[in-house]
Amino acid sequence: MHSKIQIIIFIFVHKKKTFKVNHFYMKILVCISHVPDTTSKINFTDNDTKFDTNGVQYVINPNDEFGLTRAMWFKEKQGASVDVVNVGGPETEPTLRKALAIGADSAIRVNTPATDGYAVAKQLAKVVNDGGYDLVIAGRESIDYNGNMVPGMLAAMIDANFVTNCISLEVDGTSAKATREIDGGKETVSTSLPLVIGGQKGLVEESDLRIPNMRGIMMARKKPLSVVEPTETNAETNVVSFEKPAPKGAVKLVDADNIDELVSLLHNEAKVI
Amino acid sequence: MKKLKVMSILVYTESENGKLKKAALEVVSYAKAVADQMGTSVTAVAVNADNAETLGNYGASKVLLVKDESIQAFNAKKYAAILESAAKNEGAKVVVVSASANSKYLAPLLAVGLGAGYVSNVVAAPSSVSPFTVKHSTFTNKAFANTEITTDVKIVGLSNNSFGLVESDGSASVEDFSPSVPESGVTVESVDKATDKVSIADAEIVVSGGRGLKGPENWGMVEELAEVLGAATACSKPVSDLGWRPHSEHVGQTGKPVASNLYIAIGISGAIQHLAGINSSKVKVVINTDPEAPFFKAADYGVVGDAFEVVPKLIEKLKAFKAANA
């Protein structure tokens, strides 16, 4: 992350040029998780120990895409650089290229499988420290492992402020205002950079999401995608096996003219009312 | 002689305006089951909670109660620090938290603080305590994983409504606990929360509406049904994208997860992304005009019919049922 001294120097230079400084030039890192498309059928191989990637399409984790789009807004409206990072093998590069096509400036891939949330956070912490980022936007959770842990662990490792379930984010200078969803409502907080965000829909609206156009895709091919080797880390958890939910029994249909029966079934059979 | 540290199971019990949440009783019930498996006892940590001794009814033998006005508002870093001190004082090997937004916020911070491996969305008591192995949902409820936590200290995030409340004979001693709390760079400015409504996370019953309801003006009956049932209201993604309902009601793979006892889907087709998020609800009811709607494959009970006729009838019958069973 930026040291305080770097920030001070930057503002000083600006002042000398007599610019009015509301925002310093933010360095943003967006964490991109490479996940199966939401329509994917989930199956396992090797005696239910491995996810079956056969026929699976991969996409940018939806929560991360909202964050990336918000980062692009900062770049375009306030002046910021936007790098994207993924911890994973070479197979994740098309997903990083897509993020570049949406508008990120450069991409980093940490060349190691994403073994668990802790190991991923550890790799990201190194990228953030090496790159001196002011703002890191990750997704609240990935839609494959749903751990809800990478952004928080990362924030703790680099001692940055942290807001998750974030549905709005404004940055002014080094101050930030964020709204996070809480159970049954929302909460607005003030905080400051360096900051890690666990983002989700609301950071931008669904209609703000960008589909890369031809020009973006062409440009993405020329943008830098650097592959860095991992630091040594051990995972703290280890998946022993996967299982699928037990197959569901057939639905019991109730006649629309006999809603009494539905009430009775919910009370006597399902025992939920 | 060196004093041996007790090795209890620590559990974070959440309260709101002093009142312990139902999820708090559930995590204590769970912690008790883990404690029994490991031959130890349960210590609960509560912040500004009233009647903390009632946690004894669910298996806590000790409650560390933090009474501090300055941390009335939840703060992830401060609360994680409280739990970290408690875990270290107690020599806890396992820490149990719920799946609430706040618990999910603090757990990763606590995990780094304790050097503990953390697994969230856990749905059952450990299948083994050595190696420590838990079952949790993954791929947004499309599957489960059995995961081993290999660190010395472990954190388990329990999915709501997955274990249930289990009463216990014991009683709990309540001790004041006042660890030092760090500064936090995050300050709550305002909270916007309906106090009269149950949240999707806490709800036992969720009533959810989809695009089949045609427009926001038709949500009156959804709200009335929810009120009769004491349920939370939810919606499908397009409904929130269209602005018919707030984003906070969007459930599914890219919205909120639902793990209620009863989920009633009205005019929702049952797309894979929708089902993924609500699948861990125990009993599912669908009301839809189209008998081919995929939701019928995922539901326990279904009514093929027009929501505008079925829902008012259901409200009427439920009111009668409630009056008769009052």
Ligand SMILES: Cc1cc2nc3c(=O)[nH]c(=O)nc-3n(C[C@H](O)[C@H](O)[C@H](O)COP(=O)(O)OP(=O)(O)OC[C@H]3O[C@@H](n4cnc5c(N)ncnc54)[C@H](O)[C@@H]3O)c2cc1C
């Ligand atoms: C990346 C991605 C992520 C997504 N994430 C989510 C998510 O998290 N949550 C989510 O919900 N969706 C999600 N979706 C969208 C999902 O694919 C579906 O489009 C959506 O769930 C459909 O919403 P619906 O059931 O309300 O609407 P529709 O599919 O339009 O279904 C409306 C249903 O109402 C029925 N109907 C019509 N009139 C009546 C009536 N009078 N009475 C009763 N029934 C009636 C119809 O028969 C139909 O089945 C996602 C999609 C993508 C691509």
